[in-house]
Structures are given as structure tokens and as C-alpha cells.
């Protein structure tokens with residue numbers, strides 16, 4: 311009994327020391343020397359970003375989040391954008407902020423990123439038919455269930471249904487049929503990231519030192535749930551890897567249909583050493599974390615914005631009809647949908663997923679051209695919210711102008727044409743990030759979003775269920791559409807061959 315008490319006392323002592331050590335280390339935080347703007351208690355950082363931008367347009371300041379972030383001026387993004395990982399790191403920042411030891415978010419994933427950036431992007435024209443096929447399946451899956459539904463208006467919770475369509479399309483490309491339509495696979499692909507965020511934000515885990523977290527974590531149901539998803543994905547990819555290796559031995563991998571696991575071929579080819587199912591499963595979860603939640607959020611925002619502008623939906627339908635009449639419904643048509651491209655970009659400008667962009671952890675001292683030195687350990691970001699709402703960059707910045715970027719493209723020089731494209735990233739528009747880590751999946755995202763919106767516009771009229779577009783939810787540096795938002799869909803006569 312005495313021995314057991316001593317053990318408990320020792321454990322409590324260790325925990326106390328770990329807490330005190332963490333408190334001490336917090337006082338050594340290199341970001342503390344920057345001035346603070348904003349209220350530590352609010353989850354909505356937009357007002358702080360506006361005030362900080364006004365007060366310190368050319369120097370850095372600090373957002374008082376539980377893990378403080380130093381906001382550097384926009385021009386400084388140009389100075390850090392191409393620095394090596396040992397100078398400033400995206401992965402390290404995510405790993406620390408998202409408790410990567412438990413969530414895996416932020417683990418190094420060079421091979422997966424290279425596959426998305428190069429192999430997937432290069433293959434997009436060939437993947438058009440596959441994406442179209444899966445979009446039709448996905449939309450049919452959530453709409454028109456039963457004959458009466460064909461004519462009756464149907465109310466849908468937007469985010470969860472769009473996440474399902476995006477997960478189906480992503481899965482079709484990443485793992486192919488039949489696995490991509492397995493309900494458990496879809497569920498794990500969608501929920502892994504949101505459960506990861508819950509773990510990262512957990513009040514019983516986050517405030518403590520790594521040692522205490524390690525002690526507590528086995529008892530947390532959320533951590534155990536993440537482990538279950540990891541184990542499930544690992545078991546599911548094992549036969550895919552075995553199949554791939556067998557085909558490779560027979561020299562038949564190149565004959566694989568793109569809808570059935572080409573992504574895995576690319577991934578395995580990128581590894582210089584033999585990899586196991588654990589590593590591949592991790593890559594799938596990480597690519598799903600990049601591909602599903604943000605694209606589902608933006609798709610929901612686009613539909614909500616469109617539902618409030620039925621007259622503009624008509625402009626987009628006319629464009630679809632004209633372009634398909636001229637080009638046919640193939641990959642090349644997507645580049646011609648310029649009003650739609652502009653609508654996606656304007657939606658993203660006013661409903662960005664990330665309010666403080668380019669989150670990075672400083673790894674070795676960096677001196678900016680204003681003389682400020684960022685010390686190792688500092689977490690930095692750029693105020694994306696201030697860029698998106700800058701009156702200098704975007705006249706009448708808070709006004710939603712569907713054709714804002716369409717007009718900019720129409721009137722700019724030939725060499726600036728690409729600048730205003732939805733998938734392009736610049737110092738003036740960084741909603742896909744900026745620099746070395748600019749989202750590698752943005753061209754894929756652009757294709758899938760355009761295809762989904764095209765089919766919805768073609769086959770449905772849609773309107774808000776609420777009186778106006780529900781306010782976005784802001785949670786620290788992230789912003790999401792109201793997850794309870796609903797749209798009412800009513801079947802209409804489809805445009806040309808765009809029938810689902």
C-alpha cells in the first residue's frame with residue numbers, strides 16, 4: 311500500500327515538474343518580444359488582424375493565441391517564400407500546432423507531395439472522364455434518392471454532403487474502385503482530419519508538456535479513435551500494395567487504369583527504399599487531410615454564394631452551354647469557363663479557409679529587410695485576411711463581385727493573364743499559400759470544383775434555406791462555412807450533355 315502511494319506521489323511529482331518546466335519554457339518564447347494585438351480570449355481573430363495591419367504595416371507583431379503567432383508584413387512573405395526547411399518549416403509548424411506525434415499531421419511527406427505536385431497535376435487531362443464519372447455517382451448518391459425526389463425540392467445539409475462528394479472523387483483518384491466507395495473508407499477519409507483537430511485542441515492534452523501528453527494520451531478516446539482509423543487504412547492498403555508489387559513483377563503496372571490506383575503506382579515509384587503499409591497508409595491520410603476538408607469547405611461556400619445570386623447562376627449556365635457547344639464536354643472546356651473561374655476566386659477571397667497564411671516555424675535565425683530578426687522556435691504567418699480585404703488591391707473589398715477577376719483578366723496585359731486565375735498564387739492572392747509549399751493540389755481542386763459546380767448548375771436550381779448566407783465560423787486562424795447551413799435543390803432540365 312505504502313509502495314503504491316509512493317508510486318502515485320512520484321508520478322504526481324513528475325507531472326508537476328513537467329508543468330512547471332513548460333511554464334518556464336513559455337516565458338522563454340522568442341515571440342514574446344513582439345507587440346501584442348488582439349484579445350487572447352476570442353476565437354475570431356479578424357479584428358486583431360485588421361488592427362495589427364493598421365498599426366504595424368511594416369513590422370511584425372504577435373497574435374496572443376495559446377501558441378502565439380507572429381504576424382509578419384506581406385512583403386516579408388516574398389523574403390521567406392523559398393527558404394529551405396532547415397531555415398523555416400511548414401511541416402514543423404503543423405507538427406507542433408496539430409500535435410503531430412498523435413495525429414501524424416505535419417510529418418514529413420516529400421514523396422506524397424511530389425506525387426500530387428507532379429504526377430497528379432500532369433495527369434489531370436487524362437483524369438477528366440474519371441472525375442466526371444465519380445462526380446455523377448457522388449451527386450446521384452446524395453440527391454434524387456427515390457422517384458418522388460426527382461421533382462420535389464430536396465433540402466440538404468451542405469458541408470457534410472459536399473464532403474462526401476469530394477471524398478468520393480479524391481478516393482477514386484487516390485485508391486480507385488471498389489475501395490474508394492467503401493463506406494468505412496469514406497468515413498475515415500473525412501473524419502480523420504476533424505478528429506485530428508479535436509485531439510490537437512484537446513484541453514486535457516494540449517496545455518501539457520510532451521511527456522505528460524504521452525502519459526495521458528492512451529486514455530483519451532479521441533486518440534484511440536485516430537489509431538483505429540490508421541489501423542483500418544493500413545489493413546485496406548496492404549492488398550493494394552501486394553497487388554501493385556505483383557503487377558510490377560509481371561511488368562504490367564503501366565497498363566493500370568488511372569481510376570484504379572495509379573496514385574499508388576506513382577507513390578511507390580517515388581520511394582527510393584521499400585515501404586510498408588504503415589507508411590503508405592500515413593501518406594493516404596495526409597493527402598486526404600490536404601484534399602478533403604478545405605475543398606469541401608470551399609465548394610460549400612461557392613454554392614452558398616451562388617444560391618444568393620440566382621441571376622449570376624444564369625450567367626454561369628449560359629457560359630457552360632456556350633463553351634460545351636464550342637469545345638464539347640472535355641478537359642479543355644474547363645479552361646474556357648472564365649466566369650466560373652472568377653466566381654470561385656471571388657468566393658475564396660471573401661471566404662478564405664486560412665486567415666493567417668503561410669504558417670511556418672523558424673528553425674534558424676532569419677533577418678528580414680526591415681532589420682527584424684526572427685529567432686528559432688518562432689511561429690510566423692502573414693495576414694491573409696488583410697490581403698483579401700485590402701482596398702488597395704481590391705476596390706470595394708467587402709463587395710462580392712462575381713466577375714471581379716474575369717474583368718481583371720479581360721483588361722490586363724497578355725503576360726498577366728495567368729495572374730488572375732483561380733488556381734494561381736501571388737503575393738496579392740495567397741489563398742492556396744505561397745512559395746515552396748503553395749498547395750500542390752490546387753489544379754486538381756480547381757478541376758474537381760468546376761466539374762461539380764457545372765453538374766449542379768446544370769441539373770438543379772438551388773436556394774438558401776435560411777434568409778441569408780449563414781455567417782462563417784472562425785476558429786483561430788481557420789475559417790469554415792457554417793456546418794449546419796442547408797440548401798434546397800430542385801431538379802431542372804440539364805444543359806446539353808451535362809446530365810446526372
Ligand code: HEM
Nearest residue numbers: 600601604605608668741742743744747748749750751755
Ligand atoms: C480548394 C481546395 C484547397 C485549398 C484552398 C488548399 C490550400 C492549401 C494551403 C493554404 C496549403 C498550405 C500552403 C502554404 O502554407 O504555403 C496547402 C498545402 C497542401 N495541399 Fe492544399 N488546398 C486545397 C486542395 C488540395 C488538394 C485537392 C490536395 C491534394 C490532391 C491538396 C494537397 C496539399 C498538400 C499535400 C499540401 C502540403 C504541401 C507541402 O507540404 O509543400 N490540397 N493547401
